[in-house]
Amino acid sequence: MNGLSPQQLTQVYAPLPSAAWLRPLRFAWFLLVLLIGSLLLMELPDYYRYLAGFYSAAFADIGLNAQRYALYLLLLDTAVILLHMLLAGLIVWRRPAEGMALLTAVALTANGAVIPFSVFSRSLAVDSVGLALIRLVIYLGLVTSVWMLYLFPDGRFVPRWTKITAVFWAFLILPPLFLPGSVLDFGRWPGALQLIVLILWCGIGAWAQLNRYEHVSGPVQRQQAKWAALGLLVATTAPFTYYFLLFVAPIFAVPDVPNLFQQRVGTSLFTALVNVRFAAITFVRLLALLFPFSFAIAILRYRLWDIDLLINRTLVYSTLTGLVIGLYMFVVGIFGVLLPVQNNLFLSVLATGLIAALFQPLRVRLQRRVNRFMYGEPQDPVTTLAQLGQRLEAAAVPQQTLNTLVATIPEALNVPYAALHLTELDINWQHGAVSEAVIRLPVHYQNEAVGMLLVAHRVSGERFTPAEEILLQNLTHQAGTAVHVLKLTTDLQQVNAQLRQAQQAERQRLRRDLHDGLGPALAGLTLKVEATRNYAERNPEAAAKLLREYKTQTADIIRDIRRIVNDLQPAALDQLGLLSALGEFVSRNSNGRTQLLFEAPQTLPPLPAAVEVVVYRIATEAITNCLRHADATQCTLSLVSAVELLLTIRDNGVGLSVDYQDGIGLSSMRQRVLELGGTLQIETAVGKGTNIFVAIPLQLPDG
Known part of the structure; x- marks a missing residue:
């Protein structure tokens, strides 16, 4: 599906107050791209010199190539900024007349430059005008990123009071950037208070998204919200992952600490830890790219992949990655410091073996936890069958019985989709959003295939437990009986309808025979009897003629009566x-x-x-x-x-x-x-x- 149809766009995006807003938004995005590009070109040489000097001091007397690491980080940050711009430009190109799409483009463009521009503002010698422009870009990135929580995907504040918190956030960000050190600079507040403020504002935005998802959004907007949730999840977890890795990795900013650490663990292991740190930085920066990609897909190609699976796998493997890295650092660092082990290879093998032993149990446990978090806890099969039996007893007609049975499956197994297709009757019942990752269970009655039960996996590729498979088999047996009852009921209804039609046709035929045949004939006989009585004395010959006609007509009537009687019950059968x-x-x-x-x-x-x-x-x-x-x-x-x-x-x-x-x-x-x-x-x-x-x-x- 390449984009949305005009009808879908009408449903997805709420227009801004006036079409006059669209031109300023497009122009603002264009100016923002020029501003970021210009600042990046101007500050890249100084940024490289800063990074090279920083790592040269950190790697003094260790023998590592500081210039190589500096150039790598420079290219990585530049690529991240350009990819954000590219995706934002794609959105503007494909959705130039949609206010929410243009606002998203502004947010993505500014957000891509927040991390490197923060380094520019703190560590580079920038003139006052350049510094103000850099801080303006950072401000736009921080404000619009949080505002996306409040506005996406339809451009409205839902509920309306969230507009107050969004505006307050925009004012709260101003002092740390443009009035640093002042009383209003919440960067000077206690760390716990800063954390509470951040959690409060992001939490309100997350609640606004959930409230919009459950009570306001339609099917299209809900699918878009899932993609946005993936991006916002990554945007939230990436910084925590990054700083966690900085904490467990060598601290380069403190003088002489890298040399002391290197002397303690050895050059080879220290070099490996440095490479792990840069790999972590790369991973976090690339992970952060899911933020612009998810919003671009939400607007342009929201049905491209199974978003539920992506969110599920992202939660599992991002958590697993953090645990593995943390465990590796813990084993190497703690055992390297506490034990008099000079063989670094032994520590690496020990850490690797421990991770290999714990990896699969950790993954399975994490997968179950995430599945419970996203889909809930599956019901006990015995409880499910008991509840189903009660519901089936309350069902009045076979159609309601089958509908109840299909509706029970998503509730009992916490799967997103279940459907029942009847082969002969060509009838379908389904509950949930249609999914391609389904298992197909044939429904039989007395060894005759009567239908097909389709059940989606909770997560693509995940098998049902043996107890759940037994439950599904029991449900197919009950479905087979219910389908047979439905088929008998349908056949009986058809036969009754046809019988009523045949009976009505028979009544109409008898009515025609009696009304159009016997009725007029008997009326004519009555008239002839009266005429014969009148002619009996005055004209005997005329009376005799009428009597002969009367005899002939009476014989015809008798034949008609015999025919009608014979049609009702053939006389030959009785005789x-x-x-x-x-x-x-x-x-x-x-x-x-x-x-x-x-x-x-x-x-x-x-x-x-x-x-x-x-x-x-x-x-x-x-x-x-x-x-x-x-x-x-x-x-x-x-x-x-x-x-x-x-x-x-x-x-x-x-x-x-x-x-x-x-x-x-x-x-x-x-x-x-x-x-x-x-x-x-x-x-x-x-x-x-x-x-x-x-x-x-x-x-x-x-x-």
């Missing part, structure tokens, strides 16, 4: 029974063009009247259709009684086309067969005849 009635119908309709054959046993077991009617109707209608439309030379009717009553009608006629659809009569028969718990299938092909197969159980369903 002859099913076998004889079918045999009589075949004999009566056989002709020279189509040979009709009837194959059946001598006797049949006693059959319900409903079964006899359905079989007779299907057989007679199928034969009638064959004689009228199939152009067949032979049609065979067979009846077999086994576990089921099997009726087969085969002909060698023209067959049916592939787009054939059931007519009203055959559709009604299919519904009647389904009502009896049976099946009706038609096999046909153009030029190859038609086969109709009907199977009806001899033990009919109740009701």
